[in-house]
Amino acid sequence: MSSSSTAPSYAAVLRTRYACRTFGAALLGRLSYGMVSLSLVLAVKEATDSYAVAGTVTALFALTSVFLSPTRAGLVDRYGPRRALLPMSGAYALLLTGLAFATSWEGASGVLLGILAVPAGACTPPLGPVMRTLWSDLLPDRRMLQRAYSLDSVAEELLFVTGPLLVGLLVQFSTASLGLAVSAALVLTGSLALVAAPPVRGWVGRKEAEDAKGAKESEEASGEPAAARRRLLLADPGLRQAILVSAAVGICLGAFELLVIAFADAHHTPQAVAWILAGLCGGSAVGGLVYGAVSWRASSRLRLAFLAAALGMVLAATGLSPHPYVLIVWAALGGLFIAPAITTAYLIADECSSAATRTQAGAWVNTAFNAGSAGATAATGLLVGRLPLALCFALAAVPAVASAATALNRSCRPALRTAAAREPRGERTPDAERRASVDV
CATH class of the missing domain: 1.20.1250.20 (MFS general substrate transporter like domains)
Incomplete structure (x- = not known):
């Protein structure tokens, strides 16, 4: 890269x-x-x-x-x-x-x-x-x-x-x-x-476009019947990867926040929690800005797999820290991969969706992240106190590392990429095209 x-x-x-x-x-x-x-x-x-x-x-x-x-x-x-x-x-x-x-x-x-x-x-x-x-x-x-x-x-x-x-x-x-x-x-x-x-x-929404052009003509233009759009969307391996990795990242973060509190309490330094979470957010912000400024040669799917695996390995290593303040460094290091992973997931969702399903594709990625975070928080609450904290950190990292295997599936459907490139969003008027132009 x-x-x-x-x-x-x-x-x-x-x-x-x-x-x-x-x-x-x-x-x-x-x-x-x-x-x-x-x-x-x-x-x-x-x-x-x-x-x-x-x-x-x-x-x-x-x-x-x-x-x-x-x-x-x-x-x-x-x-x-x-x-x-x-x-x-x-x-x-x-x-x-x-x-x-x-x-x-x-x-x-x-x-x-x-x-x-x-x-x-x-x-x-x-x-x-x-x-x-x-x-x-x-x-x-x-x-x-x-x-x-x-x-x-x-x-x-x-x-x-x-x-x-x-x-x-x-x-x-x-x-x-x-x-x-x-x-x-x-x-x-x-x-x-x-x-x-x-x-x-x-x-212009898809329904309004269909009313204006006729449903049959709209379906022919998009290349896919309305009833099959959602099935095509969720069947795409690229979008499935983006959803699974987003859920895995959410699991990592949901578990990490609770584990950090438990770790700090075990070392009688609850004041360290705020600094650890600040390090996580700061690392994510830096990582996101640096990642976005680079033109990557590797495909989005390979990048997403690498970012997920790296995040998981850092999280697993975090549990071996000897003191909560050492977690600040590990949290900042792990944060470097969070915003880039979410950014790449959204990029893949955009690539793998047609103009008629682009907003919904991004929402699936967002839903997966939030659901993963909420589920991990509940599950981690049951594990803390029953298992060693180092093992809890390692278990929380497993979904992120395992999700890297999703890159082995084939890439986005060419038809959807073509449709997305041909039709940026819904139906557009000439004025709308001019309004969306870029000032160079």
């Missing part, structure tokens, strides 16, 4: 016409996701005085949000952001506001909070997958797209660091319920700004 001296820069990505405006709107809405989980836990705990109720309500919210993500992204692919994203954002913001109001009173009913949390999670707007689809459309050059995805991954990780800090500031001056209200305002404002961005105005 080597780099090219003519590789475009991150500045070139941000100089792309409408890129800063569109990316800024998406980040504003996605900041809500960095705040909402902690806000919900604290608000429900304050209202019910029960950690059990707080954990249950938050779990209901998270599970419906994660597992319905591909369905919501599919609605955006089918109907376009104006007809799908706006109703989701409005309902999500309204339900979060309802949760904020309900948790502002002591003695709130846990059943009522759960009833509000489930549809709120189900309506979570897929701003991340939508933005990655827009990057794919704004930047047809694959080298530029790699940099955009790297920038997107690093920015998203920083949002999940910044969000809890903002919640911490809010609760010093008000109640945790205000965090839910602010989350609702952020996602609604960001979604409105994103839909108003010129690149999104050129996005």
Whole structure:
């Protein structure tokens, strides 16, 4: 693997016409996701005085949000952001506001909070997958797209660091319920700004395109019947690799966070946890930016396999550390592979999907990561205390190392790559093509 001296820069990505405006709107809405989980836990705990109720309500919210993500992204692919994203954002913001109001009173009913949390999670707007689809459309050059995805991954990780800090500031001056209200305002404002961005105005959903051209003609143009699109999407070995590796990376991170806490407690240095997790985030940010700036000669699938294996081996070695502060170095080293692995998974999903399923393909990768993280946290909680911590670290690394074998399968379907290259997204008007042009 080597780099090219003519590789475009991150500045070139941000100089792309409408890129800063569109990316800024998406980040504003996605900041809500960095705040909402902690806000919900604290608000429900304050209202019910029960950690059990707080954990249950938050779990209901998270599970419906994660597992319905591909369905919501599919609605955006089918109907376009104006007809799908706006109703989701409005309902999500309204339900979060309802949760904020309900948790502002002591003695709130846990059943009522759960009833509000489930549809709120189900309506979570897929701003991340939508933005990655827009990057794919704004930047047809694959080298530029790699940099955009790297920038997107690093920015998203920083949002999940910044969000809890903002919640911490809010609760010093008000109640945790205000965090839910602010989350609702952020996602609604960001979604409105994103839909108003010129690149999104050129996005016509598959359903609208079929209505305009006729379903039969649309199917002939895309080369695949509507009923078979999802099966083709999930049957592709490239996308399967991206999903499996993303889940494995999520498992590593979900297990690592809990194992770090247990390791620090065993050495009576709980203050080290924050520094270890900061090292992980810092390493990921550095790794993502460096990775995105390099023009790689190896295929995306080989790179993803290498990154997954490297992350797993570093995680396994981490358990052998003699002291929690040594974990800071190991965490930073492991973090170098996290953002690059997620970036590459999204690139593969984009390569292996047609224009009609691009947003949904990215959502599958995102869902796999979140599901892997949540499942690993629960499983690791059962193992800690029953097995030596070094063995727990090694077991958490096994899925990442094993997922590297997915690169042995054949690559993406040529038909889908051709369709994606031929048709950047849905149907486009001449004005939309001009709006999405790149300022050189």
